[in-house]
Amino acid sequence: MGKRKLEHEPLNRNCPIRDVLDRLGDRWTVLIMMTLGDQTLRFSELRRQIVDISPRMLAQTLRHLEQDGLVLREVYPTVPPRVEYSMSDLGHSFYEHLQPMVQWADKHHDEVRQARASYIAQEAYQAL
Amino acid sequence: MGKRKLEHEPLNRNCPIRDVLDRLGDRWTVLIMMTLGDQTLRFSELRRQIVDISPRMLAQTLRHLEQDGLVLREVYPTVPPRVEYSMSDLGHSFYEHLQPMVQWADKHHDEVRQARASYIAQEAYQAL
DNA sequence: CTGAATCCGCTACGATACTG
DNA sequence: CAGTATCGTAGCGGATTCAG
Numbered sequence: 533m534g535k536r537k538l539e540h541e542p543l544n545r546n547c548p549i550r551d552v553l554d555r556l557g558d559r560w561t562v563l564i565m566m567t568l569g570d571q572t573l574r575f576s577e578l579r580r581q582i583v584d585i586s587p588r589m590l591a592q593t594l595r596h597l598e599q600d601g602l603v604l605r606e607v608y609p610t611v612p613p614r615v616e617y618s619m620s621d622l623g624h625s626f627y628e629h630l631q632p633m634v635q636w637a638d639k640h641h642d643e644v645r646q647a648r649a650s651y652i653a654q655e656a657y658q659a660l
Numbered sequence: 661m662g663k664r665k666l667e668h669e670p671l672n673r674n675c676p677i678r679d680v681l682d683r684l685g686d687r688w689t690v691l692i693m694m695t696l697g698d699q700t701l702r703f704s705e706l707r708r709q710i711v712d713i714s715p716r717m718l719a720q721t722l723r724h725l726e727q728d729g730l731v732l733r734e735v736y737p738t739v740p741p742r743v744e745y746s747m748s749d750l751g752h753s754f755y756e757h758l759q760p761m762v763q764w765a766d767k768h769h770d771e772v773r774q775a776r777a778s779y780i781a782q783e784a785y786q787a788l
Numbered sequence: 789c790t791g792a793a794t795c796c797g798c799t800a801c802g803a804t805a806c807t808g
Numbered sequence: 809c810a811g812t813a814t815c816g817t818a819g820c821g822g823a824t825t826c827a828g
Contacts, residue, residue, distance in 0.1 A: 550691070552765035552772055557685035559821070563678070575790055586822060591791055601775025612789040613828080622771055629764045636757045637680035643750055644680055647729025687801070703810050714802055719811055740809045741808085793826075800820090807812075 555600065560585060560593040565619070565627055566634060568603070572618040602626055683728065688713060688721040693747070693755055694762060696731070700746040730754055 555561050560582070567573075567581050579590060594617060597603035602623035608614040619627060683689050688710070695701075695709050707718055722745060725731035730751035736742040747755060 548769040548773075549762055549765045552769050553684075553690055553762070554687075556681075557687070559682075559685070562681055586824090587791065588793090588823085589821065592821090599776050599779045600772045601779075602772075607790095613791085615790060622768065622775070625768070626764060629760045632757045633761060634677055634681070636754060637677045640750065640753070641676040641680050644728045644730075645676075647750070648727050651727045651729075707810095714804090715811065716803085716813095717801065720801095735810095738809095741811085743810060789828100791827085794824085795822105797822090798820090800818095802815105802817080804815090805813085808810095 552600075555596060558593065558596075560589055561597065562630065562634070564590075564593055564597065565602075565623070565630060568617065568619055569627070570619065570624070572606075572616050575615050575617070578617065597623070680728075683724060686721065686724075688717055689725065690758065690762070692718075692721055692725065693730075693751070693758060696745065696747055697755070698747065698752070700734075700744050703743050703745070706745065725751070 563582055563585075564578065567578060573581075575590070575594075578594075579585065579587065582590070594603060594605070598605050601620055604618050604620050604623075606616045606618070608616070691710055691713075692706065695706060701709075703718070703722075706722075707713065707715065710718070722731060722733070726733050729748055732746050732748050732751075734744045734746070736744070
């Protein structure tokens with residue numbers, strides 16, 4: 533994936549910040565973090581709360597979060613199996629910084645939507 | 661893009677928060693916002709600072725940011741043409757909330773990297 | 789119940805060439 | 809200078825099926 537032409541550029545694709553933040557890029561990470569909060573939830577509970585996620589993506593995203601040390605995965609070897617997910621300390625600290633962004637999005641999404649709408653309108657006008 | 665099967669679920673894909681936050685998902689939005697800061701930069705200046713971005717992606721991402729009302733685009737009809745980009749008030753307000761996240765990423769990326777490494781190690785161990 | 793495995797479409801992204 | 813137009817690709821993500 534790299535080209536590693538650059539060595540000490542501040543904020544390019546090889547940059548560690550990208551490395552962490554790219555996880556936010558995928559469709560489900562933020563959603564799962566927000567759903568989890570400070571609860572402990574089982575796989576199926578998460579599935580129920582995030583209605584339109586497929587088991588594949590839920591498992592995959594949880595796996596990534598676990599790899600990054602943001603989420604803890606506790607397996608109870610019972611029958612039927614029982615797996616509980618919760619956020620680690622690192623996850624919580626990340627969550628703290630995530631929440632303001634989500635709140636911002638919630639607060640300003642009307643403005644964003646309006647901006648998009650008026651942009652489209654303006655485009656249509658200029659097409660005449 | 662949707663299937664709009666659900667109407668009033670709280671945090672699903674039709675949710676306004678997703679609507680805004682999805683922009684963070686793409687490869688360049690955060691990078692451009694951080695590069696722009698409170699400066700006013702021309703297209704080529706942005707290109708120079710974000711070394712490994714193609715003109716296509718720069719234009720496209722700037723277009724999206726403009727559509728969302730986060731970035732202002734000022735065109736000076738001179739020869740040669742001159743276009744300046746800067747952040748809007750909305751953009752600045754977003755930026756304020758973005759920065760803590762980036763700082764978090766910067767501060768903790770070592771822990772994340774370590775978590776990933778030890779995860780892989782553990783995996784390899786269990787494969788025996 | 790908790791996933792893993794498979795198949796596959798879509799589109800985000802990259803490289804390049806070209807235009808006003 | 810500031811972008812578009814075009815083409816090609818990788819991999820994300822969805823649906824479905826199967827397994828421990």
